[in-house]
Structures are given as structure tokens and as C-alpha cells.
Amino acid sequence: MKLTKLQQEIIEHPARFKVIVAGRRAGKSYASIASLAKHARYPNKKCMYVAPSYRMAKQIVWEDLKEQLREKRWIKKINESELTLTLVNGSTIFLRSADNPDSIRGIGLDYVVIDEAADIQEEAWRAVIRPTLSDREGHAMIISSPKGRNFLYDLFQDAKHLDDWHSWQFTTAQGGIVSAEEIEDAKRDLDDRTYKQEYEAQFVDYSGRIYYAFDDHNIKTMQFGHDPRFPLHIGIDFNVDPGCAVIGYQHSNGLHVYDEIEIFGTNTQEIVKEIQFRYPGRRFICYPDAAGAQRRTSSGVTDHIILKNAGFELKVGSINPSVKDRIASVNSLCKLQDEHTRFTVDPKCSKLINALRKHTYKEGTRQPDKTSGLDHFNDALGYMINHLYPLKVASSNYGSKASRRPY
Numbered sequence: 001m002k003l004t005k006l007q008q009e010i011i012e013h014p015a016r017f018k019v020i021v022a023g024r025r026a027g028k029s030y031a032s033i034a035s036l037a038k039h040a041r042y043p044n045k046k047c048m049y050v051a052p053s054y055r056m057a058k059q060i061v062w063e064d065l066k067e068q069l070r071e072k073r074w075i076k077k078i079n080e081s082e083l084t085l086t087l088v089n090g091s092t093i094f095l096r097s098a099d100n101p102d103s104i105r106g107i108g109l110d111y112v113v114i115d116e117a118a119d120i121q122e123e124a125w126r127a128v129i130r131p132t133l134s135d136r137e138g139h140a141m142i143i144s145s146p147k148g149r150n151f152l153y154d155l156f157q158d159a160k161h162l163d164d165w166h167s168w169q170f171t172t173a174q175g176g177i178v179s180a181e182e183i184e185d186a187k188r189d190l191d192d193r194t195y196k197q198e199y200e201a202q203f204v205d206y207s208g209r210i211y212y213a214f215d216d217h218n219i220k221t222m223q224f225g226h227d228p229r230f231p232l233h234i235g236i237d238f239n240v241d242p243g244c245a246v247i248g249y250q251h252s253n254g255l256h257v258y259d260e261i262e263i264f265g266t267n268t269q270e271i272v273k274e275i276q277f278r279y280p281g282r283r284f285i286c287y288p289d290a291a292g293a294q295r296r297t298s299s300g301v302t303d304h305i306i307l308k309n310a311g312f313e314l315k316v317g318s319i320n321p322s323v324k325d326r327i328a329s330v331n332s333l334c335k336l337q338d339e340h341t342r343f344t345v346d347p348k349c350s351k352l353i354n355a356l357r358k359h360t361y362k363e364g365t366r367q368p369d370k371t372s373g374l375d376h377f378n379d380a381l382g383y384m385i386n387h388l389y390p391l392k393v394a395s396s397n398y399g400s401k402a403s404r405r406p407y
Contacts, residue, residue, distance in 0.1 A: 004176050006168075007031040010141075011038060015166035019159040020143040021152065022168070023201045026175030028143045032113040033065050035141055036093055037072070039111035044090040046136070047111040050104065050129060052119040054097040058083060060115060062095060101128040109138045117155070118147035125151070146203045147324070148366040153203045172199045190391065191331035207361060210327055210368055211378065213334040214356040220344040222256050231283040234275065234312075235384030236268075237376045238289050238303050243271050244376040246352055246384065247279075254333065254342030255388060260349045260377065268292070268303045272310045286312040287384040290320045315387050323368065325391060326382030330356075333389050342389070352377045 003011070007027055010020060011034055022028050032049065040047045049065075051057035062083060069075050069085065077086040083095035096103045098120035109132040114120065125142075133140060144152050159167035172178050187195050191213045196202040230249055237244045243266040248257035261274055275284065292303030293316070307314055320326075333343040334356075345352060359374040361367065368375055 003031070003034055006170060006174065006176070007034065010168055011035045013166055016139050016164040017159065017162075017166075018139075018141045019152075019156050019165070019167040020141065020169075021146050021156055021201050021203075022143070022170050022175060023172030023199045024145055025178045026170060026172050026201075027177050028145075029060050029115060030064075032115055032141060032143060033061055033068060036065065036111070036113060037068060037074075039139070040074075040087055040091040040093055041089070042091065045110040046092050046094070046107060047113075048094045048096055048104070048107070048109050048132075049113045049115065050096050050098055050120075051115045052098050054083075054100065056116065057095040057097055065093070065095075098124040098129075104128050104132060107132055108135045109133055110136050111138055112140045114140065114142045115144070117142045117144040118150060118152040119144070120151075122151035122154075125155075146197055146201055149203050149205060150366070156203075169201055171201050188337070189332060191328065191335045194328040194331065194391070207363070209357075210359045210361060211330055211334065211356045213331040213336075215334075215336070217336050217341050218334050218344055218356075219347055219353060220256075221346055222251075222258070222344060228282060231285045231313075232279055233384055233388065234284055234286045235380035235382070236271065236286060236288040236292075236307075237380040237383070238268060238292050239376055241265060242376060243268070244380045245271055245275065246349070246377060246380050247275070248345075248384070250388065253340065254344070255385065256344045256346070257349060257352065257381070258346040260352050262351055262377075268306045272306060272312070276310065284312045285315060287315050287387050289379070289383060290316050290318060292316075293318070316383075320383070321386045321390075323382075324366070326379075326386045327368075329386040329389055329391055330378070330382055332391065333385055343385070352381065356381075 004027060007030070010018060010031055020028060036047050036049060039045055049057060049061060051060060066075070066078065066085065069087070074087045075085055076088045085093040094107065101124055105128060112129060112133065114125065114129065132138070142155060146152060156167050159165035173180065173183055183199060186199055193204050193212070197204045233248050233250060235246045242262045242264045245261040246257050247259040248255055259278070261271060263270055263274065286307055288304065288307065294302065304314060334341060355374040355377040359372065359378055360369050362369045
């Protein structure tokens, strides 16, 4: 794939430290591959790509990096277990994760790319990655979509006035890869905060209410006969104090939640019995916490097995979707659009309504405050909504390997 004019400008810019803040699918990762190749073409260079986790490092660039360097006939040796490429000119490219800083220490680097930098700890940059550049006077490219005003925001602001630093900020549209129609669809589907952050690359302030799109327009009584032809959709958060479930149904315009369960000092079996007592003979589609596949109850079986044995259909992946994506999915469904909303909740669900209205972020972070006890119902709802109405995200930012990229 040919570099865009903007990608070329970034790669060729002489600044030693580059901070790039861009919207989703704006070509950030393809630019990082091209910049790694540019620096590794010189003999005996040590270059590194760092992602927040090992899984992300492998999924985002590994296959495409190998493919591009194979086409150039640069590769001498591939170490799949350590995600390391040795080139014919003596240069080495390492892929590492910021959540395992010991794998980075002790390597003097000529060049490093930090991808999705908003998801790494500031300490990983200042105490681990930055020192690796000192003895060889190495360069760095720090790239990410924004996520609130965190470490990345500070770096971006500093880069505007520090010597030998430079920063760029560009939207998904300016990246020139995603169609205008797709961007308009995303603007229509997503809540305002999420759209501004993910597509316009804005540093959105996430202080205050988490579910800010939820309001009185979402609270509504709807007539619903207990017709057994309609399945009941259930979100469950496994806890002992309390165990929580939200119960709803889908209709032509979205989702209506009309019942909630909260039991203290409980277990999954008791929650199942309560659901079956309230709605005998119904078909249940359940969206539980993914951790229930491993967590064993006192009876020796997992939460998921208990649900399956009771006849519940499970819709759940091997890991939970990120907290950020669950929150964005709920806000997207809650927002008022053309005087209509796709999410409603019955007024009798007072605990869920209270949680949606009052749950806030921990001060100075983008992490929900878990000390208030308001997270349990919101987690249960988030598991269900994120599965039924996942966020619509623009397709690949480069090449045919898009399905590997988890963003």
C-alpha cells in the first residue's frame, strides 16, 4: 500500500521524538510499519515496536511487517515465539509489550514505535522505554487514538514546544482511508463523546457521569405481554454481594429493559431460580460476564455451566469487551436522535436507573468508580448491549489483513 502524503510527511520529518494523535483507521499502524522499515534499512540497527499487550503487538503489525520485509528480501531469520526479526544487514526488529517492561529493559535502541500509547502507563515510557534510547541516541514515534486527558495528552502538549519534538493531530477523514459515507454512518450511530474521540481525534474530558447520554427520555413504560414466542434477553454480573441481572426484550426500534434482580449473599444458582420463578417456561438468552467460564462455585461447576444446565442460551466471548467499548455502546443506544431513542427502561427498575444516573469516573482517570457499588447493574447491562448493539467501527486502515486488527 502506498503511503499517503500525510504519512510520508510524518515519516520524513526530522524530529527525534514524534507524537501522532489520530482517529481510528487513519493509517497510524501502516505508518509505523513503514517507519520501522525506514530505520531498519541501515546496518546493525536495533528497532522496537511496543504495544500495550503482547496480543496487540502480534495482531496489529506482526504479519504485515513480515510480509512487507519479505517483499524487500530483507529477512534473514524469524523468531515467532519472541516476535523478533533479524535482517540480512544485521539489523533487528523486536515486538514487545508495555505490560511486560522486563522484556524491554537492557536493550539499547536506535528506534522505537509505541502504538496505542494512550493505553500504556506513563511509567513504562519514562522509566523503561525512554532510557533505552539514550546510549544510541535513538528516535521514537508515539502514536495513538486519544483516550481522555492522560499521559498521551501531556506528551502531545509538550511536543508542541520542546526542542526536537513534533506533534500531529488528524481526523479519520484526514487520513483519507475511510469513506465519507462510513464516517457519516459512525457519526449517526455513536454518541457524541465517542465520535469526537474516535473519529475526530479530540481529547475528550471524561470527568463526571459515565452514562451521560442516559436521561428522562430513556425511562418509559411499554406494554408487553408475556408472549412465549419472544425470548427474554438477560445481562448478568456475577457477584456475591450483590448478584445482579437486568431483563429485557428486543423490539423493532431497539431494546426495552423492564425488570431487574438484585440478591445479596447469593450465588448463580439462586439468580437462575429467581429468573425462572418470575418467567416460567420462557426462552432465555443470556449475556454474562466472561469470567464466569473460569469461576467455579461452591458446587464445583462454573457459572456458565450452571446457566447452560438451566437451559439458558449463552452469548459471550472468551474475554469481556473492554470497559470503554461497553460504556460507549450503552451511551450510543441511550442517545436521543430525531426525538427517538433505541434504549428504554421501565420506571420500576429503580436500581438500574439510579446506577445509570449516578455512576461516575474515578477522579483524574477514565476508569469507572467501583467504590460506589453502582457498577454491578451497569456491567450487566453493558455485557448485553455491547453484544446486541456493538459499536460500528470503520473497517481496515491498511491492506487485506484488517481482520487481525482488534480496533
